[in-house]
Every structure is written in C-alpha cells, then in structure tokens.
Amino acid sequence: MQRQDTKASRPRLSFEFFPPKSDEMEVQLWKAVEELKVWNPDFVSVTYGAGGSTRDTTLDAVSRMINEAGLAAASHLTCVGATREEVHATVAEFRAAGVRHFVALRGDPHGGIGTAYTPFPGGYANGAELTAGLSALGGLEISVSAYPEKHPESRNADADIDMLKQKADSGATRALTQFFFDNDHFARYLDRVRAAGITIPVVPGILPIQNLAQVKRFARLCGATVPGFVDDALAAFEEQPEERAKRAAELAARQVDGLKAMGVNEFHFYTMNRSPLVSSVLELSGFSGRSAGANSRAA
Numbered sequence: 001m002q003r004q005d006t007k008a009s010r011p012r013l014s015f016e017f018f019p020p021k022s023d024e025m026e027v028q029l030w031k032a033v034e035e036l037k038v039w040n041p042d043f044v045s046v047t048y049g050a051g052g053s054t055r056d057t058t059l060d061a062v063s064r065m066i067n068e069a070g071l072a073a074a075s076h077l078t079c080v081g082a083t084r085e086e087v088h089a090t091v092a093e094f095r096a097a098g099v100r101h102f103v104a105l106r107g108d109p110h111g112g113i114g115t116a117y118t119p120f121p122g123g124y125a126n127g128a129e130l131t132a133g134l135s136a137l138g139g140l141e142i143s144v145s146a147y148p149e150k151h152p153e154s155r156n157a158d159a160d161i162d163m164l165k166q167k168a169d170s171g172a173t174r175a176l177t178q179f180f181f182d183n184d185h186f187a188r189y190l191d192r193v194r195a196a197g198i199t200i201p202v203v204p205g206i207l208p209i210q211n212l213a214q215v216k217r218f219a220r221l222c223g224a225t226v227p228g229f230v231d232d233a234l235a236a237f238e239e240q241p242e243e244r245a246k247r248a249a250e251l252a253a254r255q256v257d258g259l260k261a262m263g264v265n266e267f268h269f270y271t272m273n274r275s276p277l278v279s280s281v282l283e284l285s286g287f288s289g290r291s292a293g294a295n296s297r298a299a
C-alpha cells in the first residue's frame with residue numbers, strides 16, 4: 001500500500017453527526033457534541049437529508065456547533081431535488097451562518113437506495129459537478145465521498161476511481177470514505193487511488209458498532225461488507241450490552257491501530273450521535289485531548 005502523506009503531528013480527527021428528529025434525539029445529539037469536543041476534532045460534519053428534507057435542522061445544528069460549541073463544522077450538501085440556483089441559495093444561507101466547509105454528495109435517489117438515480121432538472125448531476133460548482137463559488141473547503149469497496153451503483157472499480165478523480169480535479173479538499181471493517185480493502189483502494197494520480201487525502205471512515213444487526217443492514221444498502229471476524233467478536237454478546245460495547249470498542253481500536261501502522265494520520269468517525277463508544281475507541285487507540293479514563297464506559 002502506498003502510504004498516506006502525513007505530518008509529524010497528532011492524528012487528525014473528525015466526527016459525523018446527523019440532525020435530530022425529536023426533542024429526545026436533540027438532547028442526545030448535544031450531549032454527544034459536548035462530550036466529543038474534548039477530543040479537539042479538526043472538524044465535525046452534519047448530514048443533510050434526502051432532497052433537503054433536513055435542511056432547516058441541519059442548518060440549525062451546524063450553526064450551533066460553530067457559534068455555541070466553538071467547533072469547525074461542515075454541512076453535507078446533495079444534488080437531489082434542487083436546481084443549481086437553489087443549491088447556491090442554500091450555500092449562501094449556510095455561509096451566512098458561518099459555514100465554510102461542505103461535504104459534497106450526489107445523494108440518494110428520490111425512490112430510495114436501490115432505485116435508479118435521475119438528476120433533477122436544472123440541477124447538478126453528480127458529486128463531481130457539485131464539487132465544481134462549489135469550487136467556483138470560492139472560499140470553501142470541500143470534502144467528498146469515497147468507497148473502498150466501490151459505490152454500489154458504479155459499473156466497476158475503475159469507474160468508481162474515475163469519479164473520485166473527477167471530484168479531486170474539480171476542487172475537492174479531501175475524500176471521506178464509506179465505513180469498512182477490513183483494512184485490506186482500504187489498502188488496496190488507496191493503491192488504486194494513488195495510481196490514478198489522485199493526491200488529495202483519503203480519510204478512512206470508522207464506524208464503531210453500536211448495533212450489529214443495524215450495521216449489517218447499512219452495509220447491505222451501501223455495498224460494504226461485514227467480515228466474519230466482526231460476527232465472531234460481537235454476535236454472541238447482543239444481549240450483554242456492557243460486554244458488547246467493550247468488544248466493539250476493542251474491535252474499532254484494532255482497526256484504527258492497524259491503519260496507523262499503514263501510515264494513516266486522519267480518521268473520520270461515524271458517531272451515530274453517541275459519544276461513549278467513540279470515546280472508548282479513542283482512549284484505547286492512544287489519542288490525546290481529554291483526561292485519561294474520564295467517561296470511558298462504552299455502554
């Protein structure tokens with residue numbers, strides 16, 4: 001595997017959150033934000049629902065993260081259900097709230113994952129076009145998606161790499177990968193990415209497993225695999241939450257440690273709006289930024 005370009009500094013962290021759908025979920029989100037900010041992430045991101053369905057709640061969340069929590073925050077942005085002019089208007093509103101970083105995504109089809117994607121009339125057709133449009137606006141940091149096991153709609157691995165190259169050539173700052181559990185997938189993918197002349201950082205997406213059955217459903221939808229060693233580590237403990245959480249933290253920490261050994265120095269954590277398990281992984285992997293042992297219980 002070709003090693004990532006790294007600096008002699010602490011590993012870089014970012015956390016992904018999603019906008020809350022209820023008062024209870026809002027409390028959970030802000031509890032997670034407060035507890036994870038002590039790890040000094042380089043940025044956090046907030047997802048953006050299909051067709052802009054969470055636009056207002058995403059804007060509220062990312063604005064509060066910037067202005068109240070003091071975090072560098074990125075908003076996801078998709079092509080779905082909007083003209084280019086409407087996308088630009090959304091960008092302008094988010095910029096007015098302090099957002100200077102977007103995660104540019106095509107987005108899921110209106111009919112849901114597994115149905116055919118049709119570009120919105122007058123809109124951006126894909127993530128590369130959206131990246132180019134954001135880049136043309138100027139003054140923005142732009143992250144994009146990447147798929148170590150191939151996007152489920154890509155014709156083949158070469159087409160998948162070509163799409164990432166288009167995004168990079170259009171002005172992307174970094175690529176954040178879909179979650180994966182086998183580091184060999186990432187190693188082979190990064191070799192193909194670099195061989196294609198793509199030089200932007202490719203940041204592995206890490207998903208500490210809160211719920212194994214749910215993760216398996218996610219994986220089937222997004223084309224990721226759940227290796228047998230994950231089942232071996234967790235399946236027998238679904239009814240034992242404390243032991244399951246301990247083993248899930250150890251599993252994710254081993255993955256992070258393995259990536260560090262490959263030269264990886266940046267990590268993007270899918271938090272599921274929960275902090276304890278993520279914090280346990282970071283403690284086990286030797287990250288700094290908080291008092292050792294504080295709030296370390298993963299369950």
